[in-house]
Amino acid sequence: DIQMTQSPSSLSASVGDRVTITCRISQSISSYLNWYQQKPGKAPKLLIYGTSTLQSGVPSRFSGSGSGTDFTLTISSLQPEDFATYYCQQSYTTPRTFGQGTKLEIK
Amino acid sequence: QVQLVQSGAEVKKPGASVKVSCKASGYTFTTYSMHWVRQAPGQGLEWMGIINPSGGSTSYARKFQGRVTMTRDTSTSTVYMELSSLRSEDTAVYYCAREFGITTVRGVGPEFFDYWGQGTLVTVSS
Numbered sequence: 001d002i003q004m005t006q007s008p009s010s011l012s013a014s015v016g017d018r019v020t021i022t023c024r025i026s027q028s029i030s031s032y033l034n035w036y037q038q039k040p041g042k043a044p045k046l047l048i049y050g051t052s053t054l055q056s057g058v059p060s061r062f063s064g065s066g067s068g069t070d071f072t073l074t075i076s077s078l079q080p081e082d083f084a085t086y087y088c089q090q091s092y093t094t095p096r097t098f099g100q101g102t103k104l105e106i107k
Numbered sequence: 108q109v110q111l112v113q114s115g116a117e118v119k120k121p122g123a124s125v126k127v128s129c130k131a132s133g134y135t136f137t138t139y140s141m142h143w144v145r146q147a148p149g150q151g152l153e154w155m156g157i158i159n160p161s162g163g164s165t166s167y168a169r170k171f172q173g174r175v176t177m178t179r180d181t182s183t184s185t186v187y188m189e190l191s192s193l194r195s196e197d198t199a200v201y202y203c204a205r206e207f208g209i210t211t212v213r214g215v216g217p218e219f220f221d222y223w224g225q226g227t228l229v230t231v232s233s
Contacts, residue, residue, distance in 0.1 A: 001169075031217070032217060032218070034217070034219045034220070036152075036220070038152075043202055043204075043223035043224065043225060043226055044152065044202075044204075044220070044223060045223075046219055046220060046221050049217045049219035050209070050216065050217030050219075053217070055219075055221070087151065087152055089219075089220070091206075091217065091218040091219060094157065094166050095154055095166075095168045095169070096142065096154045096157075097154060098151060098152040098153070098154065099151075100151045101151045101152070
């Protein structure tokens with residue numbers, strides 16, 4: 001199975017900060033990498049698919065990049081509603097796999 | 108609008124089985140595959156398996172093979188996930204998620220979970 005390693009596992013930041021979350025994959029997955037945001041008690045929400053394409057309605061302060069085995073999610077200027085847990089997920093093959101999550105907390 | 112509505116919370120004893128439903132609406136049910144993902148309390152997301160609502164074919168995570176069965180009823184646009192031989196470690200929120208795929212001239216493009224059910228809490232306790 002493809003292994004996904006996210007870093008950091010948690011992150012404290014302030015409103016207005018620029019933050020980057022990294023997802024490292026155990027083998028090349030081309031650009032088949034998605035990012036989700038999850039808030040407590042809610043289902044995950046799709047943010048970015050295919051490495052860098054923003055899902056409809058997602059603010060442009062979110063961006064994704066990478067290819068092969070290394071990917072990043074960047075939030076250019078944190079807003080209060082962005083404090084949540086973020087997961088990467090590969091759709092290159094089955095079984096689908098997720099990173100372990102990055103919890104973004106308010107400093 | 109697309110909606111995935113799951114059945115309500117369940118409390119089961121160890122060794123029992125649970126069957127969770129996910130009713131889809133707002134799109135052609137047989138067009139997109141449906142996945143099941145679970146999340147134990149305070150933990151991350153764990154993929155369980157996929158069902159193709161068109162033909163009913165399935166693929167399960169190795170961890171759950173032999174214990175999980177995914178089925179569908181096209182007449183009601185509902186998919187089901189049944190997990191047997193429950194143990195305390197199966198206490199989790201179970202989600203269904205629709206997988207949307209983009210087809211390009213080069214073949215299959217990105218695939219992603221664009222709609223999720225609200226989640227069903229399954230508690231396994233004696």
